[in-house]
Amino acid sequence: MTSKSNILSIGSDFKELSDKPPKTNNPKAYFEFNFEKHMQRLLLEGNKPQNLDASSMERFAATEIMRNGKQYYEFGPDNFKSGTIISGISFNPKGMLLRVKNRIDKEHWIKENVIQYRKNSMVHIQQIVSDALKEEEMEIYQYLCYLNKSLNKK
Template identity: 75%
Template sequence: MSSKSNVLTIGNDNRESSDKLQKTNNPKAYFEIDFDKHMQKILLDGEKPQNVDETSVGRFAATEIMRNGKQYYEFGPDNFKNGTIISGCAFSSKDMLLRVKNRIHKEHWVNENVIQYRKNSMVHIQQIVSDVMREEEIEIYQFLSYLNKTKS
């Protein structure tokens, strides 16, 4: 016994894939492409980067650790380990650590990158790390704005 089935196909196999972007009335739709082109113009005189260095921007993280009933937080490069409470892009983990150190009193530091802090303080630590990441973003933006003004 044989069975026949009909399959509905839309379009044809000879269609060409288009790399052109569809037109839209949403001005934010092209932001990423426009932003990349604008940054190339500012930073590289319109040239594309020869080799993209994916390690030039790393990640910084805070990790929560509970030992002997005490609350600890470790700061440093993001290694995607258990206990990470916040993580984000950073050009230099060492610089981010210095920014965090400037916001947390010396008596909390048990070594170079670990603090002992009160229990249930995760939200407070997340806020500190978030603030220093935002601070770095603002400085980068200000530098790019300066470059944009000086190139004009």
């Protein structure tokens, strides 16, 4: 015989933060634990999200296309199609296109998000996209530092 009962849950669905880092021989793990805990206090008022929604993270990608012996690259949100040469998590994939455009001469652009470039330039294009992604990451980090300083002043 099985029991069917409803249990009343009181309180938050979020897990409480432990004040003690897990025991480990890896000093990097302590930094990651402290950093995660600090960011949770700063951005989530101490709460930790239950599950990370992977679909909420958008990606930006560059795709290589060969047509009629010419080399093309298409930039935009990552749809995981074939020919992708670089892809990265981006806070604002649409804004990432402008960052890439600022790094490539206007003469190469044949459409809003497509360039025609010299052959064997895949590594160069990967570097351009990588630099744009790093630039966005640095701006986010600088903003987090600003929030942290503002919070500590209070």
